[in-house]
Amino acid sequence: MKLAHYLLLLLILTISLKLTAFDYWEADREELLVLSEDGDVEAIYVLGIYAEEEEDFAAAEKWFLQAAELDFNLAHFELAMMHLKKQLEKSDIGSALKHFERAGELGYGEAYYNLAKLYHEGKLVGKDIQKAVEYYKLADDEIST
DSSP states (O other), X not given: OHHHHHHHHHHHHHHHHHHHTOOXXXXXXXXXXXXXXXTOHHHHHHHHHHHHHTTOHHHHHHXXXXXXXXXXXXXXXXXXXXXHTTOSTTOOHHHHHHHHXXXXXXXXHHHHHHHHHHHHHOSSSOOOHHHHHHHHHHHHHHHHO
């Protein structure tokens, strides 16, 4: 019985290592599309990055929105940045703030840092030092952990 448990554990670890070793950045687009159809959020995100690099911002938004619906923090961050850069047909600061906030909530500290900076500088949103300090603290908490 112990040998069976050991073999099962070994099999699970082997499968786990193979899954984590997959390099999304080396995969071809067809592989990523197949993975994305199965709901693989990292594949969806990488497709968004590729579309953004090709300056196909409508396609990038589609992929990032799909990944954001699966609560992938980097997708929210990318959407926020695209709104700030006015790369989307309907870019707006409110959507950028919403996506930065969600990315931060999902553990991406740089999103909180960007919010802090926006409120500190007061160029795109009303200057609010108290909010800036709160976001700087949240960024520090996320980045430090």
